[in-house]
Amino acid sequence: MDDRKGIAGGIRITYIGGGSRNWARKLMIDLALEGQMSGKLVLYDIDADAAQDNASIGNRISAMEEAVGKWSYEVADTLPKALEGSDFVIISILPGTFDEMEVDVHAPEKYGIYQSVGDTVGPGGLMRALRTIPMYAEFARQIERYCPEAWVINYTNPMTLCTRTLYEVFPGIKAFGCCHEVFSAEEELSALLEVFAGIKSVERTEIEINVKGINHFTWIDRASYQSINLMDLYSEAAERYSRDGFIADAEGKGSRQRGKWRWPKPVHFHMYERYGLVPAAGARHMVEFMPLAWYLKDHDPKWGFGLTTVAERREGQARQLAETKQIVRGETPIRLQQSPEEGVRIIKGLVGLGSFVTNMNLPNQGQIPGIPHGAVVETNAVISLNRVQPVMTGELPVPLQNIALRHVLNQETILQAALLGDYELGFQAFLNDPLVAIGEQQARTLYEEMLQGTKAYLPGLSGKFAIQGV
Template identity: 40%
Template sequence: MSHVHRDDSSSSVNAEAAAGKALDSEDVTIAYVGGGSRQWVPNLVQDLALSSFDGEVRLYDVNVEAAERNAEFGNRVQDDEDATAEWTYTATGDLDAALDGADVVLLSTQYDPTETFVHDLDIPESYGIYGAVSATIGPGGIFRAMRTIPLYRRFAAAIREHCPDAWVFNFTNPVHFVTRALYDEYPGINAVGMCHEVLHARDKLAAFANDHLGMDADRADVSANVKGINHFTWIDEAYVDGVDLWPLLDDLAHGEEGTRTYEPADLEDGSPFTDPWQVSWELYRNFGLLPFAGDRHIVEYATWFLQGGKEGLNRWGVKRTGSDFRAKHWTPAESEQTTDVEAWLSGDRAFDLESSGEVLLDVLGALAGGEEFVTNVNLPNRGQVEGLESGAVVETNALVSASEIRPLSAGGFPRPVRSLLSTHVDTIETVVAAARDGDVDHAFQAFLLDPQVRTLQTEDAREMFAELVDSQEAYLDDWALDDADVLAAADSY
């Protein structure tokens, strides 16, 4: 398949920029909403300790005990001999106090998956929908959005009151729903949705260049024209140290690398995070653009690969992240995550200060007037992606410089790919609109739009929707459940 390169896309920066307050690297106040996090906060603590910034981190969480534990860990890390920065950590259960005058706000929260996430996975499966992750789209992703959006509207309102000019970085899934909701509540917010899927994809391209072209490249050497929506991004050009990578990618897609098949037994003992890119290669062969996120996420947007249940999904090398994994991950003693604050604090596990590999500190450095930096971000569409709705949150590269994050103009899509994306944009926009006044019937319309749900008869979709509501009603108290016709009509509610 032929490929037409766009002209110098990396220099096209005409999309509207997000512009916020200037950062003083010697005195930064960070408010962390979700400060009891067992993964993100410990990673941030280490990155900050190794940074060129000094300041204060306020850890806010409804679970104050968890935030206090992270604050103790953060202050302990400051004593590490390799720490280069000076930070102090405090914990609080008062959101307003955490946000007051903050320069940077980080958002990273999650409800108990044993009461929510497991139902997002198991209930659709009982209707024949074998979602791979169920976290950002599909019936599970939509319900995660319905649980999360009302809370984040309150966060946005509090930011407007207490730190209206702060830089706000959202790490909470579903990133596109949540970031869009922040802007829907507070249009003047300087909010950026962050995700590391594209970073991992850049690592993959660097590895291809090293393995097949004899190069010595890493993520920083890769330039790719990123465009789409979170977890359903695409590229139409890629370079490594100025070398056009597209001929190699085309060869790989049509050769042994891109045409592997798998049996369920091949994946039985493997990690669900292993990604052989077979879905990506298949989509490239059909559409001429290369998806640029993990296959486990892509299959939930390009839903052909979910057909046939476990065998159909495994055939492409994708292993489901099941409800048992999600429940286990919530229990520290059984979790496979790499951070363990309690064990580090008690001395039961040796602690080595090391960078997480995330890009947040690079972004903050550029915002403070340091070296300009290009990375992928999620922002409202102000022209950076052609053909997708204005205002919808899209993902592209952006140039980060002093007090500014400016999306790079990425062009548009061939009609078939644009159609795939537009369906999901319509779902996201409909849920966000429904959440303004808790209109459950309006949210159900978005539910019916989803390609996973469209494999069902409407009556079955209604029953599944009502069953999902029933399973997690305590987390949907911002929605007018008693006024919903869809619930009254469903036998299972």
């Protein structure tokens, strides 16, 4: 803390994945707009040039007159140099390249297995996990050595397994996963207040919810604004909008625009009608946790969500790269507009500048009964000075708990397969995923092809799956 009351200075943040074209810039702008903190942010990335571009942008942002939070930005050429003495570590990486993701997402389509995202569960999520877990194991070892007291904030998917790996390798780590999917659900509830109760301009943070589940398979069973029960409003909306989704009326009221669809989507209301809980993650993520035949086999547009292709992701990355270069060359001005992310707010709370409640991914300490102790779950947590305290949420309804448990136990299997290099064990998890609705021999053929597609990131093999060149 510096000499001014209520001001935290001299904070050191390490950003692993500091060459990010998207998340890093949001963080730097959010830091500039927060006047109660200052310090140094050290960027580390295997693409050192990309990290240097972000350092240049960050220092320019900090020099802007409207930047009330002053930070210096530099690039470290090794991970130990980046980590040493840090108070916070942010991890936001792309595990592998879009070449590997191309196989993750599109190879299963030859067998009728479609994935709307392919980064959390399903065959794509599993393969992404196999190459990501060894990376996170190394991050955990280095954090334990160079900054064991640092708070670690993970943004990378698969969120659950990234966070779980950090704790498996360094049990004393202070880590949690942050996901913004729940924020959209809060915004939807705010929109319902306007449409059904005539109450406008309610910020999502003013809405109180009880969140429970695992990342990207999260649910709300209680929601309120002041004395208004928002579950009742959601039920009314489901009855009215279950066929077309929540669409703005003639006066423009309604949920936020998300691409060409509006939220909640028909599939959200369908899930609500089945389980009685509000889905708290995007439709593209939620459907991947459920049996293939329910929503993804025919990827029927009536459900209101589409499939994100890797080609679209490549195009998005190219646009972000071009924008970054334009900013570095001074051709595009930098606009200081706060992002909806909560990373800076969380850091502010942890250094003692206010407490609040938000959703977090943390090891289960009993906050969700019926889920194994130590498995990473998503619930609310209270953020305060050097403390993250999970909120006890209660059990999931049995039908949802059955689905969640299947994935929790599968994720534990994947964790061990990746740490041991046992790809036969990994195949057992592959077979057990509800999207892999094909015969065992077909599954083996697909699994082998997908292993080949990500072999550059696999540290070793055992069992029956031998990869040439490894």
